[in-house]
Amino acid sequence: MSLFERKSGGGNGGPGVERAVGERSTGAGPGTTITEVPNPELTRRAQRRRFTSAYKLAIVRQADSLAQKPGGIGALLRREGLYSSHLTKWRRQRDEGALEALSRPRGRQPAPALEVENAHLRRRLALAEAELEKARTVIEVQGNVSALLGQLLEPRSAKADTSTAR
Numbered sequence: 001m002s003l004f005e006r007k008s009g010g011g012n013g014g015p016g017v018e019r020a021v022g023e024r025s026t027g028a029g030p031g032t033t034i035t036e037v038p039n040p041e042l043t044r045r046a047q048r049r050r051f052t053s054a055y056k057l058a059i060v061r062q063a064d065s066l067a068q069k070p071g072g073i074g075a076l077l078r079r080e081g082l083y084s085s086h087l088t089k090w091r092r093q094r095d096e097g098a099l100e101a102l103s104r105p106r107g108r109q110p111a112p113a114l115e116v117e118n119a120h121l122r123r124r125l126a127l128a129e130a131e132l133e134k135a136r137t138v139i140e141v142q143g144n145v146s147a148l149l150g151q152l153l154e155p156r157s158a159k160a161d162t163s164t165a166r
Contacts, residue, residue, distance in 0.1 A: 056090045056093070056094075057090075059076070059080060059086075059087070059090065060090050060094055062076055063076055
């Protein structure tokens with residue numbers, strides 16, 4: 001018996017078998033092989049179908065027109081992939097006036113045009129005032145620099161006379 005066979009438990013694939021890193025024991029007996037590898041990709045999650053109010057109303061109207069024809073409603077439902085409960089619920093919504101209410105856009109009402117324009121003009125005014133303040137600061141700094149340069153460029157003779165007078 002070799003050293004590997006003693007370490008691994010006799011080469012029968014038992015629990016003491018040495019494996020590569022990450023390789024797992026399948027728990028199966030000797031002589032079994034794994035033929036099916038699971039697909040690592042995820043499947044898409046099913047999404048709930050959503051029907052617009054216009055579609056619901058059209059289907060209800062079609063169903064109402066086919067009510068006299070035997071099997072007409074069933075054919076419509078099969079063709080559209082719908083259930084009779086859809087039709088029942090949509091008829092009830094139509095009778096309550098819910099379909100018309102659903103057709104209106106949801107969410108916040110748009111702001112009046114004057115308010116939008118007013119907000120836009122306020123932003124422009126704030127930006128213009130900020131630019132004006134920057135320009136005033138630049139003009140003030142330029143004035144200070146001009147004054148300093150004027151003092152530095154004065155003739156030295158005038159300064160020399162005052163320094164020797166001490």
